[in-house]
């Protein structure tokens with residue numbers, strides 16, 4: 075039974091004003107009401123996290139990994155109760171949410187393996203050389219956790235990027251305690267997952283302050299959390315305006331902290347000429363499937379598609395319109411997100427330079443209807459609005475004069491999470507010319523696939539230059555995400571018995587770089 079309380083270091087606490095959870099499809103309020111965390115709750119959760127930080131960071135790595143695995147087991151055990159509540163609150167289909175639950179527990183287990191592997195500590199030893207002039211000191215480096223991390227749950231991934239999602243898993247793996255600000259679009263889902271996390275904290279014998287969940291439906295809570303002096307870093311997925319606001323709060327603190335915000339991206343896709351000519355119809359079907367997947371509510375939605383104008387592109391456009399017709403309108407995550415989508419579509423439609431290529435089927439009031447527009451390369455370059463993210467099932471086809479114009483447009487675009495090239499053998503030389511441009515613009519470059527779908531692995535990058543993220547040196551998906559919550563620390567001439575595990579001479583079976591040479 076849900077109770078609507080906030081989780082402050084193991085205690086479920088009521089009090090404060092309340093807000094309603096909403097059924098995404100009907101718009102009706104659903105039980106129970108949820109307590110908004112107060113300023114006191116924020117302070118208590120942050121204080122508990124700070125108190126627990128040293129003990130948690132000092133745990134043997136095997137114990138930290140065991141905790142992450144236990145958390146995964148507890149979330150798995152929620153089974154249908156979790157997916158059914160998430161379905162109701164998000165409007166996302168069951169199969170998607172079952173997959174997302176699998177991804178959530180899978181990434182916790184992947185981070186557990188990563189913690190045990192230990193390579194993320196970047197251990198280095200440079201032995202002393204007293205005979206050198208001047209004498210060389212003994213230097214030993216490891217990466218240590220930054221401290222308590224504030225995580226903002228995302229609306230569009232109620233499981234995999236929320237309470238125990240990628241930001242939480244990577245922060246905990248790094249050895250950081252976590253205070254989550256749940257997304258108000260799915261508070262019941264958040265409560266269930268937070269319950270599993272609290273059980274895992276207790277079961278692993280950890281201090282309760284390792285994990286807390288705060289609910290709320292207003293900006294004050296998030297602002298207070300980012301400004302709390304005990305918070306050392308922030309993980310966020312959401313709107314550009316929200317990410318920028320949190321970055322400003324973090325920068326204005328007496329002690330500024332990093333904000334890892336994943337914000338907006340239109341994920342340009344280029345159809346190279348030979349490929350377009352040989353596969354226009356197949357490409358169109360796959361394009362429509364990708365842009366309408368999950369009502370287009372993916373940060374990797376293919377929002378802009380570029381190709382050279384001509385008969386092959388005409389064929390693609392006709393096939394796109396045809397493929398769009400049967401696409402059912404799908405429930406969007408929240409009323410606010412649907413309104414924002416409709417208003418963006420209206421804005422696009424109001425431009426003479428944008429022609430409507432086709433639309434999906436109409437749906438009920440809570441649904442987003444798929445739309446595809448086309449503009450010329452010149453108009454795209456002249457109007458910055460065409461490059462803005464439209465969060466929902468829509469995309470813009472840009473008809474370019476030639477590949478030089480494609481290159482010019484890509485070169486002038488903002489930072490992106492992904493960039494995609496559809497090509498065949500005859501396109502390779504031209505693709506090679508575009509690659510250096512894409513390398514500067516995107517976090518992931520994709521060949522002959524569609525950007526929706528982000529594997530959680532060691533080599534994945536879900537990042538990219540601003541505004542795709544606030545810091546293009548990082549990724550929020552995959553094991554490298556752990557690096558966001560670490561900093562390097564060097565010990566100089568430290569007696570062996572005061573050195574941490576991994577940096578002592580006697581330590582073996584750890585990956586480290588000794589006098590410049592990698593060894594295990």
Ligand code: NAP
Nearest residue numbers: 229290291292293296297312313316319337338373414465
């Ligand atoms: P959002 O408005 O950015 O909100 C995300 C979280 O940040 C919420 O918990 C929100 O708090 C908090 N927040 C936002 N602005 C804040 C501020 N100025 N100060 C303190 N906290 C703040 O994102 P959303 O609710 O998920 O959706 C809104 C729009 O974001 C969508 O229409 C879409 O355009 C975009 N979006 C993009 C992506 C992407 O992956 N690119 C993903 C999701 C959403 P409260 O809600 O409690 O006020």
